[in-house]
């Protein structure tokens with residue numbers, strides 16, 4: 001009886017570590033993809049500044065602004081994934097960074113890089129909306 005329980009326990013641990021490995025692989029793949037994308041679109045700061053001055057048509061400026069915002073959002077995603085990978089290493093992945101409760105399974109499945117539970121996420125968004 002004790003042996004069976006021990007085996008069940010071991011299987012549970014093994015299954016958990018397999019699923020964490022899957023999450024890690026997924027996050028690392030996405031991070032690599034964003035890293036490559038950011039690197040291939042890399043423009044030195046001075047070049048970017050020159051571009052702003054030379055091309056002063058509003059349409060061109062708008063395009064640059066959109067590119068810049070896109071780049072910012074990809075960088076944020078890159079940081080979010082890096083933080084999630086760190087939480088995986090430290091064993092705190094799946095726990096809300098704010099209240100330390102378990103993050104809803106559905107939420108994590110949808111995006112394994114989320115750092116906040118639904119409640120804390122909503123609270124953060126309502127602060128931003130004010």
Ligand SMILES: [Zn+2]
Pocket residue numbers: 096097098099100101116117118119120121
């Ligand atoms: Zn929370």
